[in-house]
Amino acid sequence: VLLAVGTELSEGVILNTHFRFLGSALQALGISVLKGVQVPDEAGLFEAELRMSLDQADLVIVTGGLGPTSDDLTREVAARAAGVSLEFRDELWRQLLERYAGGTLAAGIPASNRKQAYIPAGFDALANSRGTAPGFCGAVGKSLLVALPGPPAELEPMFLEQVVARLAPGAGQEGTGQEVLVGNVLLSPESVLEETLQRLRREDLQEGEVRWGTRVADDRIVLTLRGGSKQQQERMFRGLCEELGPLLVRRADERPVERLFEILRTRGLTVSFAESCTGGLLCKLITDLPGSSQVFRGGIVAYDNELKTRLLKVPKALLGRYGAVSREAAEAMSAGLLSATHSTLGVAVTCIAGPAGGTEEKPVGTVWISGRTASGLHLCIDFHLRGSRDMVRRRSAVAALLVAECLLTGADASGLRQLPG
Amino acid sequence: VLLAVGTELSEGVILNTHFRFLGSALQALGISVLKGVQVPDEAGLFEAELRMSLDQADLVIVTGGLGPTSDDLTREVAARAAGVSLEFRDELWRQLLERYAGGTLAAGIPASNRKQAYIPAGFDALANSRGTAPGFCGAVGKSLLVALPGPPAELEPMFLEQVVARLAPGAGQEGTGQEVLVGNVLLSPESVLEETLQRLRREDLQEGEVRWGTRVADDRIVLTLRGGSKQQQERMFRGLCEELGPLLVRRADERPVERLFEILRTRGLTVSFAESCTGGLLCKLITDLPGSSQVFRGGIVAYDNELKTRLLKVPKALLGRYGAVSREAAEAMSAGLLSATHSTLGVAVTCIAGPAGGTEEKPVGTVWISGRTASGLHLCIDFHLRGSRDMVRRRSAVAALLVAECLLTGADASGLRQLPG
Numbered sequence: 001v002l003l004a005v006g007t008e009l010s011e012g013v014i015l016n017t018h019f020r021f022l023g024s025a026l027q028a029l030g031i032s033v034l035k036g037v038q039v040p041d042e043a044g045l046f047e048a049e050l051r052m053s054l055d056q057a058d059l060v061i062v063t064g065g066l067g068p069t070s071d072d073l074t075r076e077v078a079a080r081a082a083g084v085s086l087e088f089r090d091e092l093w094r095q096l097l098e099r100y101a102g103g104t105l106a107a108g109i110p111a112s113n114r115k116q117a118y119i120p121a122g123f124d125a126l127a128n129s130r131g132t133a134p135g136f137c138g139a140v141g142k143s144l145l146v147a148l149p150g151p152p153a154e155l156e157p158m159f160l161e162q163v164v165a166r167l168a169p170g171a172g173q174e175g176t177g178q179e180v181l182v183g184n185v186l187l188s189p190e191s192v193l194e195e196t197l198q199r200l201r202r203e204d205l206q207e208g209e210v211r212w213g214t215r216v217a218d219d220r221i222v223l224t225l226r227g228g229s230k231q232q233q234e235r236m237f238r239g240l241c242e243e244l245g246p247l248l249v250r251r252a253d254e255r256p257v258e259r260l261f262e263i264l265r266t267r268g269l270t271v272s273f274a275e276s277c278t279g280g281l282l283c284k285l286i287t288d289l290p291g292s293s294q295v296f297r298g299g300i301v302a303y304d305n306e307l308k309t310r311l312l313k314v315p316k317a318l319l320g321r322y323g324a325v326s327r328e329a330a331e332a333m334s335a336g337l338l339s340a341t342h343s344t345l346g347v348a349v350t351c352i353a354g355p356a357g358g359t360e361e362k363p364v365g366t367v368w369i370s371g372r373t374a375s376g377l378h379l380c381i382d383f384h385l386r387g388s389r390d391m392v393r394r395r396s397a398v399a400a401l402l403v404a405e406c407l408l409t410g411a412d413a414s415g416l417r418q419l420p421g
Numbered sequence: 422v423l424l425a426v427g428t429e430l431s432e433g434v435i436l437n438t439h440f441r442f443l444g445s446a447l448q449a450l451g452i453s454v455l456k457g458v459q460v461p462d463e464a465g466l467f468e469a470e471l472r473m474s475l476d477q478a479d480l481v482i483v484t485g486g487l488g489p490t491s492d493d494l495t496r497e498v499a500a501r502a503a504g505v506s507l508e509f510r511d512e513l514w515r516q517l518l519e520r521y522a523g524g525t526l527a528a529g530i531p532a533s534n535r536k537q538a539y540i541p542a543g544f545d546a547l548a549n550s551r552g553t554a555p556g557f558c559g560a561v562g563k564s565l566l567v568a569l570p571g572p573p574a575e576l577e578p579m580f581l582e583q584v585v586a587r588l589a590p591g592a593g594q595e596g597t598g599q600e601v602l603v604g605n606v607l608l609s610p611e612s613v614l615e616e617t618l619q620r621l622r623r624e625d626l627q628e629g630e631v632r633w634g635t636r637v638a639d640d641r642i643v644l645t646l647r648g649g650s651k652q653q654q655e656r657m658f659r660g661l662c663e664e665l666g667p668l669l670v671r672r673a674d675e676r677p678v679e680r681l682f683e684i685l686r687t688r689g690l691t692v693s694f695a696e697s698c699t700g701g702l703l704c705k706l707i708t709d710l711p712g713s714s715q716v717f718r719g720g721i722v723a724y725d726n727e728l729k730t731r732l733l734k735v736p737k738a739l740l741g742r743y744g745a746v747s748r749e750a751a752e753a754m755s756a757g758l759l760s761a762t763h764s765t766l767g768v769a770v771t772c773i774a775g776p777a778g779g780t781e782e783k784p785v786g787t788v789w790i791s792g793r794t795a796s797g798l799h800l801c802i803d804f805h806l807r808g809s810r811d812m813v814r815r816r817s818a819v820a821a822l823l824v825a826e827c828l829l830t831g832a833d834a835s836g837l838r839q840l841p842g
């Protein structure tokens with residue numbers, strides 16, 4: 001049973017993404033979800049649901065309600081349901097202090113944060129590497145109760161890094177031989193992925209069925225295959241690679257920007273970006289990664305055409321003749337970028353992100369990407385992406401990362417010229 | 422109670438957006454949501470939840486399970502829970518035929534669709550103008566049971582056009598006087614906000630209690646006050662403004678970047694950004710907004726010091742003498758930015774985001790922000806932010822937006838010099 005706590009959820013202020021994430025992750029472990037319940041921050045309702053869930057299921061995961069404020073009730077309610085008191089944990093308090101002030105200034109931490117160092121007695125703490133709220137887990141009767149923080153950026157790694165291992169042994173008994181294959185699918189609509197998988201399953205004549213789960217992240221779809229034999233899963237995955245192309249189907253879960261970062265880092269190369277429609281998103285993605293200064297020199301966001309000329313030396317006449325979204329403009333942008341930044345690799349993106357600005361000839365979603373190395377390699381590809389402004393921008397950024405990767409690894413970029421869907 | 426049916430939801434294949442939509446729509450009608458439950462397509466579990474929900478609440482909305490396939494169970498389960506049989510409705514069947522073949526080809530409709538012309542006896546049908554599955558609603562004991570189709574594109578208009586009118590009269594009575602005050606709090610730790618609110622509540626001697634909820638977004642905390650009288654809520658909000666400062670406490674829910682965008686747009690001004698540690702985040706935030714080309718010219722992400730010199734003309738000697746994170750560097754960056762981009766407003770940010778790079782004198786979280794207009798106004802402020810790399814970057818971006826706002830509106834920026842917490 002999944003139990004999500006938060007008045008903002010009940011009142012529809014924020015979208016509950018936990019059920020999807022946990023549902024597909026548990027499914028991948030062979031654990032079926034009885035139900036998902038969301039309740040407001042009200043102790044009575046919350047406790048009643050928690051007790052009922054502990055009666056019904058072997059595993060209850062509570063999300064949210066671990067913050068320092070008075071409407072964060074999960075610690076108290078979990079302790080009551082477990083029939084134990086709350087226990088102050090020195091090590092959790094130390095971690096909070098360190099997070100707040102580099103370990104030196106205990107005076108700087110608000111007293112209400114002290115609340116977060118308490119967990120139900122006898123429970124195990126789950127460290128939170130991305131926020132202040134630790135999670136916890138422990139047995140209540142014959143059930144396992146797990147409490148995770150509400151922000152997805154904290155919940156998701158905590159679940160994957162600390163909870164899965166605790167569930168796997170149990171899940172393993174039940175699901176011996178439960179092979180799981182995890183991969184990524186890039187730049188493809190979820191519906192095309194679904195249809196392709198269904199066709200591949202129909203065409204496979206072996207007994208036993210491969211099932212799948214998908215999770216749509218900002219920059220990729222995380223695909224999980226389970227059920228059937230390992231050979232069947234492999235066959236299906238290979239079939240998918242053949243259908244969608246090896247550039248778009250990856251045999252691991254890795255953000256495209258991390259992959260480029262690793263290539264650059266291990267080879268001692270540097271990159272810079274010239275962005276128009278993506279408006280800084282590429283620079284932001286790479287600088288999200290700690291240590292990015294090793295490989296990233298900087299970028300030029302030339303949103304206005306005049307800045308394409310002034311900062312990237314794209315001739316005004318060229319922009320007038322071919323337009324800012326054209327092969328000619330993208331190539332001139334990457335050339336200007338390399339002279340401006342002196343990085344080993346320069347990638348330029350220009351596109352029509354919408355909602356306005358599309359024409360019959362160049363509809364919203366038209367993207368030109370030019371990658372260029374100081375050594376003289378060059379690759380320029382146009383893409384035709386679908387979706388909202390936000391989606392076109394995010395997919396343009398992924399496409400730019402893939403063009404850069406092809407340029408550096410010599411991978412055949414022809415798969416990028418014809419995207420599925 | 423909201424009850425969502427579908428194995429795809431439980432297994433995390435698709436994201437449940439119903440709770441957010443219905444939660445906020447019901448909230449607006451003054452109806453508070455007791456809980457939201459999602460169950461797989463299994464008759465036993467589904468019926469048990471539905472019966473329990475009908476006992477607990479005056480209104481139960483079931484979403485999904487109205488399709489033509491064998492795992493669509495809502496019709497049967499609702500009829501059983503209501504203790505009535507299913508009834509074939511000629512008018513629903515005619516509508517289905519029309520939808521399928523323009524009314525001419527009854528042969529073209531799959532037999533399984535006939536199922537969709539049945540609803541529980543005595544219930545009202547809800548027409549579906551966007552799909553084949555009609556909804557229905559009717560009384561069960563003292564509760565109202567509403568069933569809506571799963572696809573959001575069918576559910577949302579059906580709810581707004583046909584269900585709201587049935588709920589509004591009763592809802593109005595219950596919800597009289599339910600005042601809600603919504604605001605934003607910027608650059609303040611959630612724990613400091615909590616302590617301040619608790620102190621203000623203790624100091625308020627009136628009867629009746631104001632309660633609050635907080636939601637932490639990337640760029641702000643959304644604060645909701647409810648309960649007590651309108652005057653009490655206002656008093657508490659004013660108290661908060663006095664404690665944290667009027668720049669950091671806002672009387673609406675509005676993203677800081679949208680606020681700057683509006684000021685720029687209505688005054689016909691343009692902005693550009695010079696970013697170091699924020700690495701493109703500011704440019705990305707403003708270009709997230711459709712229409713940003715009206716106000717945003719572009720940006721320079723000078724992550725590497727050499728680029729600060731080459732692109733922003735920051736003297737190398739200055740960087741050597743004061744360091745890249747200093748008042749001198751920030752001021753030189755904004756000056757260089759204005760000459761490079763010719764925008765009316767230029768904002769430069771330089772900071773130590775961590776995890777590495779901090780020193781005793783300039784610890785992680787040290788930020789210098791310089792805003793400068795073409796007309797000669799200038800404002801330079803240093804901030805000392807806490808938190809992870811990601812948090813320092815996000816807060817630096819918000820701080821930069823506030824410096825820009827102060828520069829343009831003439832608001833007293835002294836509140837920014839001493840952040841709470």
